[in-house]
Amino acid sequence: MTDAAERADALLADHGEGRGRLKVFLGAAPGVGKTYAMLQAAQALQRQGMNVRIGVVETHRRAETEALITGLSQQPLRRYDYRGMRLAELDLDGVLANPPQLVLVDELAHTNAPGSRHAKRWQDIEELLAAGIDVYTTVNVQHLESLNDQVRDVTGVQVRETVPDRLLQDAYEIVLIDLPPRELLERLREGKVYVPEQARAAIDAFFSQTNLTALREMAMQTAAARVDSDLARRYRALGEDAPALLGRLLVAVNGDGQAERLVRHASRVAERRHLPWSLVHVETGRVQDETERSRLQAAQQLAERLGGDVVILRAGEVAKTLVSYADEIRASLLLVGRSRPTWARRLLGTGLASQLLQYEAGLEISVLDAREEGCRSVLKAPYYNSQNYWLALGATAGAAILAKAASSLLELPNISLVFLAAVLLVAIHSSRGPAVLCAVLSFLTYNFLFIPPLFSFTIQREQDVLTLMFFLFMATLTGNLASRQRGQLNSLRQAQAETSALLELSRKLTAATDRQAVLKAAAQQLGSTETDVCLMSRDSHDQWQAEAGTAAALSETERAAADWAWKHEQPAGHGTDTLPHGRWWWWPLVAEDGPLALLGIALRNGKPLSAEQRRLFAALGQPLAQALARARLAQDLEAARLHGETEQLRNALLASVSHDLRTPLTAMRGSIDTLATLSDSINAEDRQSLLDTTRLEAERLDRYIQNLLDMTRLGHGGLQLARDWVSPGDIVASALSRLRPVLAALRVETSIPPDMPLLYVHPALIEQALINVLENAARFSPEHGRLHVTVEHHEGEIRLAVSDQGPGIPEAERAKIFDMFYTAARGDRGGQGTGLGLAICQGMVGAHGGRVTVDTGLENRGATLTLHLPLHPQPDANDEG
Incomplete structure (x- = not known):
């Protein structure tokens, strides 16, 4: 490939096949002129002949901004009614229906009105880009997701509307619109950003000189971070590789x-260092409360929005597991948070960072200091379950009663084992907190009831103090160990359940042979008492049809979510940011060339799926999509095979019948020409002979054509069995009557016992099969030879046997005579035939569930061909038809 071609491919790859380009006008705060600059750029492009349209622009009634709208075409906004208000949003469908080259969409971080397709405007922009439309948009730096905490620290305001940083990372161009803080404050006071009342409130709450300076610095740093990305793009445009990225960042x-x-x-950090990164969570088996689980899920979803991967590890030791995993994937940087300070960690140095530093792993370890509000929030919401703590209290009381009853039999040191057993029991059935409480209560009860002086917490003997301390230590230690083992066991059970679900689904999918079997197996495996499962696809009219699982009655919103998921090959529906107001969560099952089916999951309690459930169903969807792709490939291969066989049959038919059809036609034409030319000079006997020859050749031609039609119907599955009750004798009589001219030179004998059972068959097809056998026997029989037709009833079947005195069929060739176009010339008195007669015979009999066999003929000469037809329960004499 030439250098020019490589550069061209790099440019195409950079732009994205059929994908639009995004240009972002970035500012430090509202009022710096982002919308004004965007409209100026749009006006310049329209003067150059580009098709530019305004999707949505917020002018905030600024006269100079509104003046720039003049001359630009505008897409009418879409109206939504919400709580008595009339809200106007971008008409996404309107833009997609008549796409311009460039569309202006202001305020990237805007939240759409309820009822919109997407929850956020940046998702609308992503859909426009995917449709190949270029987009200009604006955003303030405080709306970047990764800067949310930093903005809150600087301004004291928690920004709720955020956008993923990947949008700016994927943007083709970022334009920094800068305005010094003093000038921006002056514009605020003059009412050029907000109305005066709002301006004074904004200055007091957010737009202080200090805040604006800090936000300005963030905006400049964000724009500067694009330099290396632009440099990498330039490398690609030159057909060269950018400098290789080494290592990976892990955040625990x-x-x-x-x-x-x-x-x-x-x-x-990953963006500054240009490192791929992953969020890692180590499941140690510790029981988490609802608050901790929701925080963890929120962090995992945030990592996915910011472009990171999510990894779940299950082990007992966090530090060792993190170091081992970092070494496995060759990570270079590990980021952890500072452990919440406790007296034990201060004394023993058992924080996570301290444990990580004990390993010589060659890792760079960064520790982010915990904020006070973060620590307080943990203390405000401890794990508390009253039943577990009541269990600790009851176990202590029960142990005390049992120990008191056994005190006359056991020595004092052995009584502590009773309390130790109670601590283990609580730890196994609850968590660490109740186990520690049980250990402390057991310690006090043991001292109060059994350590002299009794019924007092005073300890007289020094060895009793040591005994009690050891008891408290052992009780706490064993309680913690038992609680940890129980948590790890639950974690392993969860992992085993997920693995078992994958294995069971894979096993069922492996046994499935076609699409319907695959979908049925998937619906059975994915469905449960808590979830409804629906597997859907598009029919020939582009309408949704449920192929397996629960038949979903889709509302308009749910149908729109399903359409969007199918079209964009991304999840949508309940629990997502795209059309979330329905009941179903849609996950497209995608192959390389597009979606194969749509998986719908709905919890029966109406709640959205958790992050773990979505990841599990997504993981189960991968082998399901592969199985559907395999089923479609098998179907395509079968269609290709049938097409190849059809072509082979067509070619063979043309090659085989070209001569066989010409022979009777030539004979018929010769007879007709003779009659037409010499009709007056031919005597009556010769004229009749010519007419008989014409009739015989016409019948021969008719049989050839009938064989061809029958073979075509058999090969294409078009053979329809219109069954009826018929006597075997009638079939034999009719076949012999039709072949009377062919069999005229032979001695035909029949053996048909009276009272033969009736056959439930297609009479015409069985008659044609018998005619083919008789014609074949006639061709190979010597002149004036015997031909014997026998009908027998034997072991639940009727046998129609035709025996001749021809040359016979060697055993080596008996299996071949039923092949298409196979003929044998020995003893053939009728000349070459098409070789289709016996193949058609076998196909017709086989369609009725019967078979054809070959044996020796009359007097150990010739051949016997027998049609075996199964018997059905005979009809009642009173039945009609």
């Missing part, structure tokens, strides 16, 4: 209050 999180802050910090 759990369910504490700083999880999302860690993810945002990891995203910024």
Whole structure:
């Protein structure tokens, strides 16, 4: 490939096949002139002949901004009614129906009105880009997801509307619109950004000199971070590889209050260092409360939005597992949060960072200090389950009663084992907190009831103090170990359940041979008492049809979500940001050349799927999509095979019948020409002979054509069995009557016993099969030879046997005579035939569930061909038809 071609491919790859380009006008704060600059650029492009349209632009009634709208075509906004208000949003479908070259969509971080297709405007922009439309948009730096914590720290305001950083990373161009803070504050005071009342409130709450300076610095840093990305793009445009990226960043999180802050910090570090990154969570089996689980899920979803991967590991030791995984994937940087300070960690140095530093793994380890509010939030929401703590209290009381009853039999040191057993029991059935409480209560009860002086917490003997301390230590240690083992066991059970689900689904899919079997197996495996499953696809009229699972009655919103998921090959529906107001969560099952089916999941309690459930169903969807692709490939291969066989049959038929059809036609034409030319000079006997020859050749031609039609119907599955009750004797009589001219030179004998059962067959087809056998026997029989037709009833079947005195069929060739176009010339008195007669015979009999066999003929000469037809229960004499 030439250098020019490589550069061209690089440019095409950079633009994305059929994908639009995104240009972002970035500012530090509202009022710096982003919309004004965007409209100026649009006006310049329209003067150059580009088709530009305004999708949505917020002028905030600024006269100079509104003046720039003049001359630009505008897409009418779409109206939504919400809580008595009339809201106007971008008409996404209107733009897609008549796409311009460039569309202007202001305020990238805007939240759409309820009822819109997407929850966020940046998702609308992604759909426009996917449709090949270029987009200009604006955004303020405080709306970037990775800077959310930093903006809150600087301004004291938590920004709720955020956009993923990947949008700016994928943007073709970023234009920084800068305005010094003093000038921006002056514009605010003059009412050029907000009305005066709003301006004063904004200055007091957000737009202070300090805040604007910090936001301006963030905007400049964000724009500067694009330099290396632009440099890599230039390398690609030159057909060269950018400098290789080494290593990977891992950020370890759990369910504490700083999880999302860690993810945002990891995203910024990864962007600055140009490292791929992953969020890692180690499941140790520790029981998490609802708050911790929701925080962990939020952090995982945030990582996915910011472009990171999510990895779940299951092990007992967090530090060792993190180091081992980092070494496995060749990570270079590990980011962790500072462990919540406790007296034990201060004394023993058992924080996560301290444990990581004990390993010589060659890793760069960064520790992000925990904020006070994060620590407080953990303390405010401890794991509390009253039943577990009541269990600890009851176990202590029960142990005390049992120990008191056994105190007369056991020595004092052995009584502590009773309390130790109670601690283990609580730890196994609850969590660490109740186990520690049980250990403390057992310690106090043991001292109060059994350590002299009794019924007092005073300890007289020094050895009793040591005994109690050892008891407390052992009780706490064993309680923690038992609680951890129980948690790990639950975690392993969950992992085993997921693995078993994958294996069971794979096993069922492997046994499925076609699409319907695959979908049925998937619906059975994915469905449960808690979830409804629906597998859908498009029919020939582009309408949704349920192929397996629960037949979904789709509302308009759910149908729109299904359409969007199918078209864009991305999840949509309940629990996502795209058309989330329905009941179903849609996951497209995609192959290389497009979607194969649509998987719908709905919880019967109406709640959205959790992040773990979505990941599980997505993982199960991968082998399902592969099985559907395999089934379609098998179907395509079968169609290709049938097409090849059809072509082979067509070619063979043309080659075989070209001579056989010409022979009777030539004879008929000769006879007709003779009659037409010499009709007056030919005597009556010769004229009759010519007419008989013409008739015989016409019948011969008719049989050839009938064989061809029958073979075509058999080969294409078009043979329809119109069954009826018929006597075997009638079939034999009719076949002999039709072949009377052919059999005239032979001695035909029949043996048909009276009271033969009736056959439930297609009479015409069985008659034609018998005619083919008789004609074949006639061709190979000597002149004036015997031909014997026998009908027998034997072991639940009727046998129609035709025996001749021809040369016979060697055993080596008996299996071949039923092949198409196979003929044998020995003893053939009728000349070459098409070789289709016996193949058609076998096909017709086989369609009735019968078979054809070959044996020796009359007097150990010739051949016997027998049609075996199954018997059906005979009809009642009173039945009609």
